[in-house]
Amino acid sequence: MSVTFETADECVSRIPDGATILVGGFGLCGQPYELIKALQRAGTRDLTIISNNIGEPGRGLGILVRSGQIAKAVSSFFSTNKEVLAAHDRGEMELELIPQGTLAEAIRAGGAGIPAFYTPTAAGTRLADGHEVTMFDGKECVLQRSITADFALIYARNADQYGNLSYFKTERNFNPLMATAGGTVIAEVEHVVDSFSSPELVATPSLFIDVMVRKTLENGLDPVQGEAQ
Amino acid sequence: MTAADDVLVEDVRLRIAERTARELRDGELVNLGVGIPTLIPRVMRDDQAVTFHSENGVIGFEALDEDAEPDPSLINASKQPIQEQEHTSYFDSASSFGMIRGRHIDVAVLGAFQVDEAGMVASWHIPGRPMMGVGGAMDLLVGARRVIIAMTHLGPDGSPKLVARCTLPLTANRPFDVLVTEKATFERRDGRIVLKDLAQGVSLDELRASTPMAFDV
Numbered sequence: 035m036s037v038t039f040e041t042a043d044e045c046v047s048r049i050p051d052g053a054t055i056l057v058g059g060f061g062l063c064g065q066p067y068e069l070i071k072a073l074q075r076a077g078t079r080d081l082t083i084i085s086n087n088i089g090e091p092g093r094g095l096g097i098l099v100r101s102g103q104i105a106k107a108v109s110s111f112f113s114t115n116k117e118v119l120a121a122h123d124r125g126e127m128e129l130e131l132i133p134q135g136t137l138a139e140a141i142r143a144g145g146a147g148i149p150a151f152y153t154p155t156a157a158g159t160r161l162a163d164g165h166e167v168t169m170f171d172g173k174e175c176v177l178q179r180s181i182t183a184d185f186a187l188i189y190a191r192n193a194d195q196y197g198n199l200s201y202f203k204t205e206r207n208f209n210p211l212m213a214t215a216g217g218t219v220i221a222e223v224e225h226v227v228d229s230f231s232s233p234e235l236v237a238t239p240s241l242f243i244d245v246m247v248r249k250t251l252e253n254g255l256d257p258v259q260g261e262a263q
Numbered sequence: 264m265t266a267a268d269d270v271l272v273e274d275v276r277l278r279i280a281e282r283t284a285r286e287l288r289d290g291e292l293v294n295l296g297v298g299i300p301t302l303i304p305r306v307m308r309d310d311q312a313v314t315f316h317s318e319n320g321v322i323g324f325e326a327l328d329e330d331a332e333p334d335p336s337l338i339n340a341s342k343q344p345i346q347e348q349e350h351t352s353y354f355d356s357a358s359s360f361g362m363i364r365g366r367h368i369d370v371a372v373l374g375a376f377q378v379d380e381a382g383m384v385a386s387w388h389i390p391g392r393p394m395m396g397v398g399g400a401m402d403l404l405v406g407a408r409r410v411i412i413a414m415t416h417l418g419p420d421g422s423p424k425l426v427a428r429c430t431l432p433l434t435a436n437r438p439f440d441v442l443v444t445e446k447a448t449f450e451r452r453d454g455r456i457v458l459k460d461l462a463q464g465v466s467l468d469e470l471r472a473s474t475p476m477a478f479d480v
Contacts, residue, residue: 154364
């Protein structure tokens with residue numbers, strides 16, 4: 035039953051060029067930094083990254099923007115990282131904007147076996163362009179395809195040796211949703227206990243988790259800072 | 264901008280937040296959007312019994328005490344540190360937006376680029392540039408029971424933001440209910456925009472001169 039622990043480098047060595055990857059976090063809060071840094075070291079290219087934000091300049095997912103490893107980014111808010119706009123303007127990165135609630139629900143649905151759903155969000159706006167629109171209860175609704183990915187990289191504050199996870203404060207955000215929607219799910223965890231003091235505390239059951247990484251603080255530096263460049 | 268300009272801008276933003284806080288009613292669950300709305304917990308009166316929701320998965324928070332250590336694991340929609348209250352709860356992003364679209368949130372306070380006479384809101388995209396950010400604005404406009412727009416009266420270049428008809432792409436089909444700027448507060452009644460009150464030191468003539476959006480007095 036127990037899940038395997040690997041180093042971040044071993045984990046991301048599974049990820050081929052061109053892979054589609056869900057990455058947890060809201061801004062830098064709840065992002066799996068060690069896995070992102072390992073992806074940078076691996077130099078994996080032409081990635082499609084689905085995450086609420088694409089980090090900040092040189093921080094979080096921003097290090098993969100600087101290293102030119104992202105071919106396409108799917109997000110609700112790119113504006114926290116001006117380097118995303120610059121990469122797009124140079125023709126290096128394709129961007130797809132999705133309203134945050136639609137993005138979250140598409141991932142939830144994807145992990146729950148629902149291929150598409152209707153939502154009133156974005157009806158009558160430019161983000162409904164190219165989507166089928168139907169009236170329900172007198173309200174215009176937009177058809178949205180669900181989202182799944184080859185991999186999910188998530189972060190959880192606490193784990194047991196079996197891969198059961200719990201989250202801390204607003205670090206939870208997209209992480210439990212993405213745990214359900216990745217083909218291979220890699221969890222970066224801060225603390226590992228033998229077992230939770232109560233099974234009621236488990237937020238993500240271990241069945242979703244394929245492999246885990248213990249977060250390490252390199253040189254005592256705050257991992258939020260990413261790679262100084 | 265000089266440091267003095269920064270102080271002036273911050274003062275204007277806080278005055279808008281203060282006036283907006285007075286629109287919130289006891290017992291309401293209030294979502295705070297990015298920008299000026301996230302200043303509101305700093306200017307709430309002690310006797311106001313309002314609960315705040317943030318899209319990133321928290322209900323029940325307040326402004327960080329001045330002497331408190333910021334906790335990077337507890338942030339608001341503007342990614343600034345906040346602190347827990349006794350009744351705080353946490354949840355994932357799909358649950359958070361389920362609350363929003365499911366009409367469980369009483370009020371959303373949002374910023375905007377433009378608003379117009381029909382109550383329409385443009386807050387996410389400048390044409391001719393790549394589509395860079397929408398966040399939760401479209402979900403909040405569609406789902407919140409009451410929408411309050413809190414924004415500066417003019418753009419950074421001095422251009423009007425209260426216009427006859429939005430020229431920027433709309434955020435939703437749904438109109439706002441209340442609009443607060445540093446010059447005045449408006450509300451929509453029977454499909455028309457009505458001036459509720461003027462800020463201290465602002466005359467009606469001055470307001471009209473900076474407000475292409477028609478309104479009743």
